[in-house]
Amino acid sequence: MTTSTPTLVDHLIVGAGFAGLAAAIKLDEAGERDFVVIEKDSDVGGTWHINTYPGAECDVPSQLYSYSFALNPDWSKVYSPQQEIWEYTKKVATDAGVLDRVVLDTSVINSAWDGVQQRWIVKTSNGSYAAKTLIAGAGGLSEPSLPEIKGIESFTGETFHTARWNHDVDLTDKRVAVIGTGASAIQLVPEVQKIAAQVDVYQRTPNWIIPRNERRFSRIEKELFRRVPGVQRAVRAGVYATLEGRVPAFNRFPVLMKAVEAQGKKNIAKAIKDPELRARVTPAYRAGCKRILVSNKWYPAIAADNVDLVTDRIAEIRPDSIVDANGVERPIDVLIIATGFHVTDPPIAQHVVGKDGRTLAEVWSEKGMRAYKGTTINGFPNMFQIVGPNTALGHSSIIFIIESQVRYIVDAVRTLRTEGVAAVEPTLEAQDTWTDAVQARMKPTVWLTGGCASWYVDEFGNNTTLWPGQTFTFRNHLSAFDLDKYDVVPAAEATPPTRTST
Numbered sequence: 001m002t003t004s005t006p007t008l009v010d011h012l013i014v015g016a017g018f019a020g021l022a023a024a025i026k027l028d029e030a031g032e033r034d035f036v037v038i039e040k041d042s043d044v045g046g047t048w049h050i051n052t053y054p055g056a057e058c059d060v061p062s063q064l065y066s067y068s069f070a071l072n073p074d075w076s077k078v079y080s081p082q083q084e085i086w087e088y089t090k091k092v093a094t095d096a097g098v099l100d101r102v103v104l105d106t107s108v109i110n111s112a113w114d115g116v117q118q119r120w121i122v123k124t125s126n127g128s129y130a131a132k133t134l135i136a137g138a139g140g141l142s143e144p145s146l147p148e149i150k151g152i153e154s155f156t157g158e159t160f161h162t163a164r165w166n167h168d169v170d171l172t173d174k175r176v177a178v179i180g181t182g183a184s185a186i187q188l189v190p191e192v193q194k195i196a197a198q199v200d201v202y203q204r205t206p207n208w209i210i211p212r213n214e215r216r217f218s219r220i221e222k223e224l225f226r227r228v229p230g231v232q233r234a235v236r237a238g239v240y241a242t243l244e245g246r247v248p249a250f251n252r253f254p255v256l257m258k259a260v261e262a263q264g265k266k267n268i269a270k271a272i273k274d275p276e277l278r279a280r281v282t283p284a285y286r287a288g289c290k291r292i293l294v295s296n297k298w299y300p301a302i303a304a305d306n307v308d309l310v311t312d313r314i315a316e317i318r319p320d321s322i323v324d325a326n327g328v329e330r331p332i333d334v335l336i337i338a339t340g341f342h343v344t345d346p347p348i349a350q351h352v353v354g355k356d357g358r359t360l361a362e363v364w365s366e367k368g369m370r371a372y373k374g375t376t377i378n379g380f381p382n383m384f385q386i387v388g389p390n391t392a393l394g395h396s397s398i399i400f401i402i403e404s405q406v407r408y409i410v411d412a413v414r415t416l417r418t419e420g421v422a423a424v425e426p427t428l429e430a431q432d433t434w435t436d437a438v439q440a441r442m443k444p445t446v447w448l449t450g451g452c453a454s455w456y457v458d459e460f461g462n463n464t465t466l467w468p469g470q471t472f473t474f475r476n477h478l479s480a481f482d483l484d485k486y487d488v489v490p491a492a493e494a495t496p497p498t499r500t501s502t
């Protein structure tokens with residue numbers, strides 16, 4: 001017997017990365033076991049499953065880039081490689097016993113709020129669900145942003161985005177072009193440079209890049225972390241405090257970033273002897289305005305004999321070459337697109353329809369991304385977005401934010417149950433007050449005053465991406481679900497869903 005109507009679940013979680021898995025684990029612990037996690041890819045792990053480009057590693061220290069409830073004494077290095085982080089997410093999900101409710105290879109086609117049933121009706125590539133709550137953990141950096149360059153579609157060699165690395169393409173002795181010099185490019189170029197015949201790196205804007213304090217954890221350290229978890233917690237607390245200490249330079253006193261710039265210039269001088277090349281890789285904006293990158297390998301790679309840094313604009317891409325604005329044509333075999341992601345226009349927003357029939361993308365097109373506490377959205381009842389507007393970080397671990405939001409969501413779910421509530425949505429007033437306060441705090445920050453263009457800032461000139469304060473203040477704001485800031489539909493007003501069978 002097959003059902004023709006959606007599968008009923010209490011909670012539908014979209015995405016099985018750090019965010020979705022944390023939500024699943026914590027809901028499960030709270031006794032909210034009727035949930036399904038849908039994941040568009042073939043395994044859990046989110047960004048750490050998808051981003052497999054050579055050299056992919058985390059630029060946040062591993063002690064902090066892990067769940068507080070699942071410390072990992074086995075991290076091999078101060079900064080973990082992609083494979084290790086991916087395996088960690090899988091192990092944590094396995095140990096917590098939530099993998100049985102993860103449905104892989106399943107993407108959202110459309111989700112719409114049904115005001116009669118007070119449920120989200122979610123059509124996926126693999127069946128439909130009717131869920132009381134929709135928890136979006138689809139990731140802030142998941143949809144590749146592809147450059148619009150004249151002739152790019154005419155290129156006949158192999159081409160792929162960093163987040164869709166094609167491992168079938170052997171880059172040995174190839175002529176490779178890389179467009180973009182962000183966090184992904186600076187990790188992959190030093191690896192590609194080792195094997196390729198030639199690498200042309202197309203840089204539009206240089207980044208501030210400081211040295212990476214890289215080292216492996218010793219066997220004794222790992223053993224100590226395993227036997228005395230308090231030691232690992234203390235190390236973690238130390239890393240956390242150090243990173244939080246950087247916040248004032250981002251938000252109130254950008255002039256303090258001069259110290260970072262001095263470190264960045266030293267990093268350049270150490271690896272690059274040619275003054276002309278040094279000048280071309282030195283940013284002309286305040287450090288921190290774009291994400292500060294960490295690498296000991298980028299500048300030596302850029303200075304290598306088989307690498308050309310091209311700073312002239314790309315005029316055109318031809319079937320087997322790139323032509324720059326000076327008319328110089330460089331033949332290539334492989335084109336790597338390292339141009340980042342859709343961030344302030346997340347594609348998931350096009351697939352979520354609120355109670356007035358408008359998509360989230362339509363609502364956000366008016367004034368940019370807005371949400372209450374970065375998590376709930378007026379007009380979108382019972383929807384919770386993890387890593388929503390103004391929750392990302394330029395200075396610390398996003399997992400701290402994710403756990404803060406998940407606590408709030410679990411408390412919201414508990415409140416709905418205990419208070420006999422079918423649906424909640426933040427009042428417009430609460431959402432506006434929150435968003436306006438965050439935007440007011442943004443004004444003096446380095447992200448708006450630092451003299452750069454970055455993906456943090458939207459088309460309205462607002463930084464709707466980052467949290468502008470200390471992360472513990474964010475956690476305090478989300479310490480308990482504040483029902484008084486929400487419009488409420490009592491459970492008695494919801495019509496129970498009916499199931500028909502064929």
Ligand code: N01
Binds near residue numbers: 057181204340341453
């Ligand atoms: O992308 P990016 P990314 N023509 O947007 C250039 C996270 N991450 O994938 O600066 C030519 O940073 C663009 O130039 P410009 C991290 O949060 C984390 O590298 O806009 N060039 C830029 O150089 C990071 O910030 C880790 O002038 C074009 C580059 O492409 C985020 O992901 C590792 C162009 C894009 O850089 C994104 O990083 C990797 C065009 N049309 C990533 N369009 C960790 O270690 C764009 N560019 C945790």
